[in-house]
Amino acid sequence: MSATARRRTTDHRTRVGRERSARTETKILAAALRVFAERGPDAPKIDEFVAAAGISRGTFYNHFDSVGALLTATSEWTTGELLRTIEVALDGIEGPVLRFGLGLRLFFAKAQSDHVWSLFVARVWKMGSLELPVRDLEEGLQLGLFRAPSPDAMRDLLFGAVREALLRIGGGHASRQYGDEMSALCLQALGVDSRRIATVMRHALPAVVPAEAVER
């Protein structure tokens, strides 16, 4: 066998191995998403992930060092795409009020289409991993379109409202219009007047193009 041939074989083995590994990792992450969504970030034991993913204990440790590491990885895996996706969907939309309002509506639409994701984000979300669209907010404040006694209060109110909304949606206790209602209420909280809110709510929801179909 020539060196070239051998190298090709080696590459093949390596590639196949890596693919299998990646598939297993995805399986674990998908399972983790469900488990964290159901039980929160602290309660679950390794065995729950192992059982949910249908793998062995050993395999778990081949991929993640601890539940903490898994939580981090799941967070990243889960929220990474979404915000970018929304960003893209909002491309070409002008005006902070419209942009922020539509962004919220899109976000809640995602939540309503995936309760597991919704619960997971609600329970695990820590500031920083999933940011609010700071730019639109700041611009809106400067233009006088948004009003708030302080940035901290504004951020906390929006953040808390979204988290509670995700809990409700994830729990299956939300009506179909709930996402839009909460979006409207958030705009009202920012001091936007009713007419503008109505405009935002009437606006057609931009199409979301998934970056790529993530297998789950």
Add this chain to the structure above:
Amino acid sequence: MSATARRRTTDHRTRVGRERSARTETKILAAALRVFAERGPDAPKIDEFVAAAGISRGTFYNHFDSVGALLTATSEWTTGELLRTIEVALDGIEGPVLRFGLGLRLFFAKAQSDHVWSLFVARVWKMGSLELPVRDLEEGLQLGLFRAPSPDAMRDLLFGAVREALLRIGGGHASRQYGDEMSALCLQALGVDSRRIATVMRHALPAVVPAEAVER
């Protein structure tokens, strides 16, 4: 020793014992408050309470059956008085807007005066144990003083906002005016116009009469 004397001794012993027991229980509850505040409701182990309270494992079990029971007891011990206290302080104040606004300000004042309590409530609070002042809200809605797309959304937004606020306050990251700012923002979220908000904020904070000085 006569029967009477014995009985008297026994009574004395019993009384002393009960007092000692009550004091121990208070010590445990106060410690639990700190521990739950720092670590949330799921993470802490029995030993953390034992260490924080400066007692032995055995003593813990003499008072509480499990961490769950302790959590419940701590919740009740902690929040039981407060809402009634606020209720009392608001006695005589008229108008849902003013009542709700002042109630919020009082609530945040309490939070800012006790960070441990603040964190505890933020982390442990589950719907039901600490209710929003439903009556004022409903009345305000009926009178057209509050506006919201739906009661669910309204409740979630307020609830979430308060929780985030408590987290900030408990973490020590809030300015002195933060409580008032958040109160104002909540009113704005309910559709109250700026003039009315200003009135509420200018209003003197009613005096709070502690039901009894709880030793901690």
Add this chain to the structure above:
Amino acid sequence: MSATARRRTTDHRTRVGRERSARTETKILAAALRVFAERGPDAPKIDEFVAAAGISRGTFYNHFDSVGALLTATSEWTTGELLRTIEVALDGIEGPVLRFGLGLRLFFAKAQSDHVWSLFVARVWKMGSLELPVRDLEEGLQLGLFRAPSPDAMRDLLFGAVREALLRIGGGHASRQYGDEMSALCLQALGVDSRRIATVMRHALPAVVPAEAVER
């Protein structure tokens, strides 16, 4: 109950507890001595100590953090007294040759009276925890009673010889005179002439007064 009485009770509880704890610890150490002697310092698993000591896993961890810590503790517990004991027994004996020779004979006598101890020391001994009687050696060298090409070589030869001797004794493959034979050979290795060696071997073995009867 008076404060004094209570304190007395508390003290009593504390004392009883500490005594029980100390007894358990001794039990573990004694078991560890056997286990390490049989299996060496690396091989044994926690369960072997647990089984040998007749305690539960949990109890083991109440006393020692790891096998490593247990090894250290066992070493200290085991060798601490001996060298001091020998030191005391040699009190009043003059001359490095006589002192060193009798010290060796006493050491091997101890080994032959306790095979488990012998094997343990042989396997676990690391330089430093159980020192050779440096002072006698140095004095002997200065007086020209001992001869060696270098201190390092001398130390290594003696150290290695003693270790091998302990292995043989611990294994039960030593004759009754073996300890004395090895002592004599060590003196010969140090360049002591036969007549002097004979004197040392004829000398009565000083009585060893155990510092205190250690229960085992």
Add this chain to the structure above:
Amino acid sequence: MSATARRRTTDHRTRVGRERSARTETKILAAALRVFAERGPDAPKIDEFVAAAGISRGTFYNHFDSVGALLTATSEWTTGELLRTIEVALDGIEGPVLRFGLGLRLFFAKAQSDHVWSLFVARVWKMGSLELPVRDLEEGLQLGLFRAPSPDAMRDLLFGAVREALLRIGGGHASRQYGDEMSALCLQALGVDSRRIATVMRHALPAVVPAEAVER
């Protein structure tokens, strides 16, 4: 393709395979030598050999069944030649004292030229795999050139001294003359008088002819 051609190809493949296999095995053995030298015979895990040899787990098991088997193989691979080599080098040298002394000096020279080997032998050596030159010792005793209280003591002292010496050399804590010093001291331990020792030490070290250049 003709049968002949095919056969030739097969032969070629086979030969290449065998060579590759032999090379891999050597790689594993060389790595094992280092690992055992550093960690002793009990502590190391399969992964350490795998990592040190730069191979995969699977490959390890293609060559050795267990750590025990590897240890045996490494011992044989490592010490097999040496003693025969020394034997050859001593060919023609007369007299037990001279032969034994020069043998020791050669042995330590080897140790000082290869610290890894030195540590490995020190840690792994168990009686039997690497024998002392019994014949010279017995002859020396019979001729009255060596003196010892008993054969056991003599063997143990020499054995222990050599092991300690190897540990020092392997650890890099030996001076350049250390090997010779220890050799001289061993002779002194056997009761050889200084003049004879001096003769042995002055004697030129016989040339060692490596049986074959062992690739490592």
Add this chain to the structure above:
DNA sequence: TATGAATGAGAATTCATTCAT
């Protein structure tokens, strides 16, 4: 033969709970 992901038995460790004092 070489690879390395997957496996699961077994070893280490934690922690809620009991109980004699």
Add this chain to the structure above:
DNA sequence: CATGAATGAATTCTCATTCAT
């Protein structure tokens, strides 16, 4: 009622071994 040592089930984590590619 208070104490804290002991317990052992539950859990975490390791590592020798297998096996499809």
